[in-house]
Amino acid sequence: MKRMLYYMERDFRRWLRGRVNVLSTLILPAAWLIFVGLALPIRFTDNYLDFIAPGILVLTMLGASLQGGSLLMFDKVLGYLQKFLALPAPRESILFGKILFITLRGLIQATVILAIAILLGANFLNPALIASIYAVLFIFGILLSSVMATIALKVEDHDSYAAINAMVSMPLFFTSSALMPYDQMPGWLAAIARLNPVSYAIDAIRDLQAGVFPATTLLGLLIGAALVLLVSVMVFRRATV
Amino acid sequence: MDTAFTYLKIGSGRSSSLATIETSGLTKRFESLVAVDHLDLAIDREIFGLLGPNGSGKTTTVKMLTTLLIPTEGDATICGYSVTKDPLAVREQISYVPQDMAVDPKLTGRENVIFFAKVYGVPRPREVADEALAMLDLAPRADDLVRTYSGGMRRRLELAQALVHDPAVLFLDEPTIGLDVAGRRRIWEHIIALKDRGMTVFVTTHYMDEADHACDRIGIIDHGRVVATDSPAALKASVCRDIVSIRADGPLPGGLPEGVAFLGRTDGEFRFEADRGDEMGPVLSRAFARAGLAVRAVSVRQPTLDDVFLALVGESDDTEAFDDRRFRRMLRRR
Ligand SMILES: Nc1ncnc2c1ncn2[C@@H]1O[C@H](COP(=O)(O)OP(=O)(O)O)[C@@H](O)[C@H]1O
Ligand SMILES: [Mg+2]
Numbered sequence: 001m002k003r004m005l006y007y008m009e010r011d012f013r014r015w016l017r018g019r020v021n022v023l024s025t026l027i028l029p030a031a032w033l034i035f036v037g038l039a040l041p042i043r044f045t046d047n048y049l050d051f052i053a054p055g056i057l058v059l060t061m062l063g064a065s066l067q068g069g070s071l072l073m074f075d076k077v078l079g080y081l082q083k084f085l086a087l088p089a090p091r092e093s094i095l096f097g098k099i100l101f102i103t104l105r106g107l108i109q110a111t112v113i114l115a116i117a118i119l120l121g122a123n124f125l126n127p128a129l130i131a132s133i134y135a136v137l138f139i140f141g142i143l144l145s146s147v148m149a150t151i152a153l154k155v156e157d158h159d160s161y162a163a164i165n166a167m168v169s170m171p172l173f174f175t176s177s178a179l180m181p182y183d184q185m186p187g188w189l190a191a192i193a194r195l196n197p198v199s200y201a202i203d204a205i206r207d208l209q210a211g212v213f214p215a216t217t218l219l220g221l222l223i224g225a226a227l228v229l230l231v232s233v234m235v236f237r238r239a240t241v
Numbered sequence: 242m243d244t245a246f247t248y249l250k251i252g253s254g255r256s257s258s259l260a261t262i263e264t265s266g267l268t269k270r271f272e273s274l275v276a277v278d279h280l281d282l283a284i285d286r287e288i289f290g291l292l293g294p295n296g297s298g299k300t301t302t303v304k305m306l307t308t309l310l311i312p313t314e315g316d317a318t319i320c321g322y323s324v325t326k327d328p329l330a331v332r333e334q335i336s337y338v339p340q341d342m343a344v345d346p347k348l349t350g351r352e353n354v355i356f357f358a359k360v361y362g363v364p365r366p367r368e369v370a371d372e373a374l375a376m377l378d379l380a381p382r383a384d385d386l387v388r389t390y391s392g393g394m395r396r397r398l399e400l401a402q403a404l405v406h407d408p409a410v411l412f413l414d415e416p417t418i419g420l421d422v423a424g425r426r427r428i429w430e431h432i433i434a435l436k437d438r439g440m441t442v443f444v445t446t447h448y449m450d451e452a453d454h455a456c457d458r459i460g461i462i463d464h465g466r467v468v469a470t471d472s473p474a475a476l477k478a479s480v481c482r483d484i485v486s487i488r489a490d491g492p493l494p495g496g497l498p499e500g501v502a503f504l505g506r507t508d509g510e511f512r513f514e515a516d517r518g519d520e521m522g523p524v525l526s527r528a529f530a531r532a533g534l535a536v537r538a539v540s541v542r543q544p545t546l547d548d549v550f551l552a553l554v555g556e557s558d559d560t561e562a563f564d565d566r567r568f569r570r571m572l573r574r575r
Binding site: 007009010017018078080083085 | 333
């Protein structure tokens with residue numbers, strides 16, 4: 001367990017040294033929040049900011065997780081992984097440390113977005129609400145970063161990873177419930193959106209906003225995260241013998 | 242009975258009956274390619290150099306010994322622990338510095354070492370890191386980002402990382418590759434100092450001169466097979482005497498002087514071995530002249546590991562070309 005934290009600490013130190021990275025990952029979600037949340041003329045709700053903020057929070061986690069997988073790919077390609085695997089620490093702690101780092105980094109970025117949303121007038125100022133939003137984002141982050149870590153183990157270079165990343169990220173976001181409610185979508189889109197894990201996270205946060213406890217969505221997310229993590233560990237073990 | 246047996250294993254197993262590194266029939270196949278072919282080695286408190294050209298199976302051997310690759314066949318023990326049955330115990334005993342340099346350029350030297358000390362779980366990571374950095378002469382630059390380090394410093398930093406848990410065995414895969422002359426010499430000085438402290442060092446290289454100078458024993462590997470294992474001096478003595486090289490075009494003349502043996506030919510250079518190279522040089526040169534060949538240069542030197550290597554492994558392409566020509570000459574005579 002402790003070993004996992006040391007691996008995570010290494011990634012945090014490296015991340016904080018690259019200031020440009022820290023900033024650049026925040027620009028896109030902030031832009032969404034300001035330009036889409038405030039400027040778009042939308043008729044189905046009078047507070048589109050409140051509606052879209054959960055989507056942007058989840059988008060932030062999505063971006064962080066998708067980008068995070070490349071860290072494991074680089075560790076593999078640049079030879080760090082070889083060195084770590086020859087250490088007596090349990091090998092899985094490398095994987096868990098990475099997933100935890102990616103998720104926590106996403107939460108830090110989400111915090112900044114949350115703060116901007118509140119400044120812009122979104123109704124999030126409720127400690128219990130904020131805490132439960134973090135819980136949802138955390139589970140979602142574990143789910144996606146496990147997926148991306150698994151992909152990273154199978155990919156041999158940065159270009160392929162970036163290609164997969166681009167192939168996954170935009171469709172996941174646009175086929176989710178981030179931008180409009182299900183009843184505003186064309187039927188085919190709604191059908192896809194209801195299966196999309198990104199919608200699960202967004203819907204859970206919207207339910208929380210509305211004061212409803214999203215038991216089934218949350219359970220779905222949890223089961224998904226557990227399954228993907230399991231697969232990730234299995235792939236990791238197979239890739240490292 | 243069980244405890245008595247365990248005691249015996251620790252008491253004798255670590256010192257005499259089992260060497261620090263022992264391999265028996267260690268083999269790795271990648272589909273049809275045999276990368277490492279039935280390796281049998283015993284290595285104990287010395288610098289052992291695995292010497293061979295690129296692609297001969299050095300890295301594959303090291304990866305099996307460091308539990309990063311599972312052998313297809315055979316086994317190896319490190320400090321009495323099997324790499325296949327007890328890989329975790331093996332990893333407790335060893336450190337591994339891979340071929341490609343992998344230190345975090347965005348972290349300082351000290352951060353790089355402390356990180357390893359923590360993951361190894363050593364009791365006082367900061368102090369231990371300080372000691373390791375000082376031992377490798379990195380203390381003055383310890384708080385600079387590794388990005389600013391030279392190649393030699395990065396290698397030394399990797400050694401510092403490898404030393405934090407005081408391993409019994411150190412595996413170094415091509416530790417001097419890509420370094421300048423001063424950097425190389427320095428790395429070898431440190432490796433020798435570690436051996437003097439009682440560490441067993443397993444090092445791979447394709448630089449013959451370095452292996453000759455620093456290793457206690459050398460294994461020569463080619464196409465996955467270890468063809469000879471001995472001290473550099475014994476290897477050189479067993480394989481050849483003085484070497485006489487003659488540059489000339491054309492086929493090898495017949496009627497060589499007595500006591501001279503033909504070793505081989507590369508790029509128009511014939512190599513012979515003889516007891517007194519200085520006297521045999523002119524004699525051979527005259528023999529070439531008599532055969533009508535223009536001798537362009539004659540040189541005499543003591544054998545090096547290169548010659549050992551050529552004698553044991555040969556340069557298959559060149560000898561084939563030579564045989565080919567002789568074959569055609571035979572046909573013409575008919
Ligand atoms: N993972 C692998 N899959 C297939 N072939 C491999 C693999 N790793 C190494 N080889 C092959 O095994 C042989 C030995 O490689 P290696 O041990 O890296 O040589 P060296 O370190 O001496 O240069 C080479 O022919 C190489 O191409
Ligand atoms: Mg190699």
